[in-house]
Amino acid sequence: MRNLLLLMCFSMLCLFGCIIPESNHVEPDFFLLSYIPQDLNQSKIHGDNSFYLREIELPQYLKDPRMVVRPTPHTIEFREFDRWGEPLEDGVARVLALNLQEQSNDSIHSIFPNRRKDDLRWDLAVSFSCFERISNDRVSVRSKWTAKERNGLTFSDSFSFEHFLPVSGGESDELDAYNLAIYKLSKNILEKLSSD
Numbered sequence: 001m002r003n004l005l006l007l008m009c010f011s012m013l014c015l016f017g018c019i020i021p022e023s024n025h026v027e028p029d030f031f032l033l034s035y036i037p038q039d040l041n042q043s044k045i046h047g048d049n050s051f052y053l054r055e056i057e058l059p060q061y062l063k064d065p066r067m068v069v070r071p072t073p074h075t076i077e078f079r080e081f082d083r084w085g086e087p088l089e090d091g092v093a094r095v096l097a098l099n100l101q102e103q104s105n106d107s108i109h110s111i112f113p114n115r116r117k118d119d120l121r122w123d124l125a126v127s128f129s130c131f132e133r134i135s136n137d138r139v140s141v142r143s144k145w146t147a148k149e150r151n152g153l154t155f156s157d158s159f160s161f162e163h164f165l166p167v168s169g170g171e172s173d174e175l176d177a178y179n180l181a182i183y184k185l186s187k188n189i190l191e192k193l194s195s196d
Contacts, residue, residue, distance in 0.1 A: 030085035031067070031175055035098035036183040049193060050108035051147070052116045053097050056089040057127035063088065068132040070140075076132070082171060088131065092182060096126065099186035122193060123148045126185075131178070138164045139177035143185060147193055155192050159185050 062068060065087075066078040084091060097111050110117045130142040139162070146156040161181040165173050 026081055028081045028083045029171065030083050031171060032085045033091040033095045033175070033182065034179055035095045035102065036179055037102070049100070049104040049122065049190060050120045051100060051110075051122040051124045052120045053093055053100075053109065053111045054123065054125040055112040056093045056096075057125075058089050058092075058131070059129065062128070062131055069136065070132050070134050071136075092126075092128070092131070095179065095182045096186055099183050100190060103186060103190055119150075121150055123150075124189070133165075133174055134162075136165075138162055139174055139181070141178065141181035141185075145185070145189055147189065157188065157192055159188050161185070 061076060064078060065083045066080060067082040067084065069077050069079060071077060093111050097109055101109055108117065108120060110120060116123075124145065124147045126143055126145045128141070128143040130140050132140060134140045141161040142159065144156065144158045146154065148154045161184055163177040163180065165177065
């Protein structure tokens with residue numbers, strides 16, 4: 001009788017021990033940057049604008065896959081459920097190179113980590129200090145870039161972009177603002193380089 005009672009208790013423990021509570025895990029959303037196709041009526045910049053795009057430099061906190069919001073000037077918050085689908089520096093390099101290539105007649109280019117091709121005119125380095133959402137109402141992008149020509153001529157400039165989001169702006173509006181910022185950065189670079 002005692003063995004039967006122990007067997008029943010053991011069976012009940014096994015039966016109820018296998019019940020797993022419902023998971024409260026939420027899958028994050030992943031986002032990618034994309035280039036903005038050029039207006040077909042817009043003229044392309046002529047001349048040799050071939051380039052090698054060096055590794056994009058980002059502050060350490062932007063290398064985290066989670067997207068960032070800056071609620072105050074001195075604090076940042078990582079968004080647990082909004083993440084980059086690729087390392088941010090790779091996404092920025094990919095989109096910046098596509099925009100530069102699309103806006104220029106010369107399509108020869110190379111991007112880090114690929115090897116530098118021969119006879120490229122410009123060595124281009126871009127460093128970002130800000131690439132984030134600010135206080136849930138705007139997107140801010142700030143960077144500095146330097147282009148060194150193969151004969152030694154050097155151009156450099158800083159770039160700043162701020163875009164206010166709609167009141168009901170979600171991640172789609174935020175991504176559109178980042179894409180627009182990279183597009184405007186590429187225009188800024190090409191206009192300076194073609195002014196020599």
